[in-house]
Amino acid sequence: MKRVAIVGVGHGKFGVRSDASLRELTFEAVKACLDDAGVSLKEVESMVTGIAGDEFSIALQPSAQVHDYIGFHPKPNFRVEGACATGSMALRTGWMNVASGLADLVLVVGGEKMTEVPTSVATDIMGRGGDATWEYPFGTTFPGYYAMIANAHMAEYGTTEEQMALVAVKNHYYGSLNPFAHMQKKIDLEKALTSFTVAHPLKLFDCSLITDGAAAVLLASEERAKGISKKPVWMVGLALGTDTMRITERESLTSIMASREAAKVAYKMAGIGPADIDVATVHDCFTIAEIVAYEDLGFCEKGEGGKLIEAKETYVSGKIPVNVDGGLKSKGHPLGATGVSMAIEITKQLRGEAGERQVKNAEIGLSHNVGGTGQVVAIHIFRRE
Amino acid sequence: MEFKNFAIAISQTKVARFADDLAAGKIMSTICKKCGKRYYPPRSDCSSCMTSEMEWKPMSGEGKLVTFTKVHVPPEHFALRQPLMPFSSVLFEPCPIGILEAEEGLRIMGWMPKIDLKRIKIGMKMKASPQILPDGKVTIVLEPI
Numbered sequence A: 001m002k003r004v005a006i007v008g009v010g011h012g013k014f015g016v017r018s019d020a021s022l023r024e025l026t027f028e029a030v031k032a033c034l035d036d037a038g039v040s041l042k043e044v045e046s047m048v049t050g051i052a053g054d055e056f057s058i059a060l061q062p063s064a065q066v067h068d069y070i071g072f073h074p075k076p077n078f079r080v081e082g083a084c085a086t087g088s089m090a091l092r093t094g095w096m097n098v099a100s101g102l103a104d105l106v107l108v109v110g111g112e113k114m115t116e117v118p119t120s121v122a123t124d125i126m127g128r129g130g131d132a133t134w135e136y137p138f139g140t141t142f143p144g145y146y147a148m149i150a151n152a153h154m155a156e157y158g159t160t161e162e163q164m165a166l167v168a169v170k171n172h173y174y175g176s177l178n179p180f181a182h183m184q185k186k187i188d189l190e191k192a193l194t195s196f197t198v199a200h201p202l203k204l205f206d207c208s209l210i211t212d213g214a215a216a217v218l219l220a221s222e223e224r225a226k227g228i229s230k231k232p233v234w235m236v237g238l239a240l241g242t243d244t245m246r247i248t249e250r251e252s253l254t255s256i257m258a259s260r261e262a263a264k265v266a267y268k269m270a271g272i273g274p275a276d277i278d279v280a281t282v283h284d285c286f287t288i289a290e291i292v293a294y295e296d297l298g299f300c301e302k303g304e305g306g307k308l309i310e311a312k313e314t315y316v317s318g319k320i321p322v323n324v325d326g327g328l329k330s331k332g333h334p335l336g337a338t339g340v341s342m343a344i345e346i347t348k349q350l351r352g353e354a355g356e357r358q359v360k361n362a363e364i365g366l367s368h369n370v371g372g373t374g375q376v377v378a379i380h381i382f383r384r385e
Numbered sequence B: 001m002e003f004k005n006f007a008i009a010i011s012q013t014k015v016a017r018f019a020d021d022l023a024a025g026k027i028m029s030t031i032c033k034k035c036g037k038r039y040y041p042p043r044s045d046c047s048s049c050m051t052s053e054m055e056w057k058p059m060s061g062e063g064k065l066v067t068f069t070k071v072h073v074p075p076e077h078f079a080l081r082q083p084l085m086p087f088s089s090v091l092f093e094p095c096p097i098g099i100l101e102a103e104e105g106l107r108i109m110g111w112m113p114k115i116d117l118k119r120i121k122i123g124m125k126m127k128a129s130p131q132i133l134p135d136g137k138v139t140i141v142l143e144p145i
Helices: A022-037 A062-070 A086-099 A119-127 A142-157 A161-175 A189-194 A222-226 A257-270 A287-296 A305-310 A327-331 A335-351 B017-023
Strands: A004-011 A046-050 A077-080 A105-112 A197-199 A213-221 A233-242 A279-281 A364-371 A376-384 B028-032 B054-058 B062-069 B097-101 B107-111 B125-132 B138-144
Touching (some): A004 A022, A004 A086, A022 A062, A022 A105, A046 A062, A046 A335, A077 A086, A086 A105, A086 A233, A086 A335, A086 A376, A105 A335, A119 A142, A142 A197, A142 B062, A161 A189, A161 A287, A161 A305, A161 A327, A213 A335, A233 A335, A257 A364, A257 A376, A287 A305, A287 A327, A287 A364, A335 A364, B017 B028, B017 B125, B017 B138, B097 B125, B107 B125, B107 B138
Parallel strands (some): A046 A105, A279 A364
Antiparallel strands (some): A004 A213, A105 A213, A233 A376, A364 A376, B028 B054, B062 B097, B062 B125, B125 B138
């Protein structure tokens, strides 16, 4: 198996991008990525596109719009889908392409255009990311699913609404420092706690944003990476975990078991443990999801996630900085782009290019991306030389 | 009865009688004749031993609440005035939903129309029952016992 490095990154502006279509959004990211790598598209051998929903893009094969618009034809383009984990699954597919020796230079693009449809329709589409046959008839929504996880976590471990709100305060603080973030606005605890209820006990500021955006990375084999990047970031641990379609059949309602499974495999492959991670991007689609991720990834003991944020240990200055790019919470969550955006943040951190948000001497980073209500989880571990 | 009267989106499935059973007052599970694994929601195929010889068995529906929520921002289907969200008032007060752990650890999702959010406690004893809605659709409700 070949070693695989990220040699270029390109992040489009996330937000309500009423000015642009899906293909135009991805063009911004691809252009920035190729510029960053100093590579022309002609040199790229293959591409992988992560777009979660045909329903959002109102088209049957949105990935063809993307390869057509950047002028990639007639070379191969694969589309990958795994709800909110789509971007990380695309990255993993790109890694497989290079690791297997099939191609030496592969472009991975993630994008989603979510605001073309009304919010109620977007809520509907995402709600059917749970079991559309057996759970949706009870009016389940994405906030609804995570609200059920939150209530179970609160009952079992005494996690509080304040602790959840503190995740929002942190992520908005870092989002305010990220020029690509959807909501570059700091919030205080009171604002988070007094916002309206979306699904009890989750309030508006516990929820990530419905966002348009795209992100792209360029992957290279070791031989090819040498001529491109002075600061390659290596993908050294990858894992994909899965779990039941229905939340009702989960072994735990306070953990995402697919995260636990994937974390074990990824740490083993990288030959490290959770204490070795210098910086992480985790799937904070809701504030409770970030707290659960702390626990599932081993950054703290089970049930201690609320205390970890209370002690500010996940700030840049803390024991394990998490989502210091603003997270899905304030950077926004364009489904297909999210996983790729997570990898970009880690790459920038490991290259030492994160500016005000830089974690000092970061050497090893982790991204954690949950699809749906935990049906699929992709974890990647990155390392600089 | 069409399965869509329960599932909203689809009608074509091998377990379509589930909706008829609800209308007849029963919440049904299936059991694999070969390995004995029991499924709720019901399945026509056993993923434990990969056979398709299943039999139907009613759930008692009694158990304890393992979690709940109340969705204030509903998906489009439930946000439209027609059909109305089950159990919502004219002024749109959404109804809590919950997950009940019933016999053999099988869990049933249902609406909780008869209990105020403040009175809901994880661990409380409840019973799941079928409910026929005014528009003829069928669903499941959870009530304290």
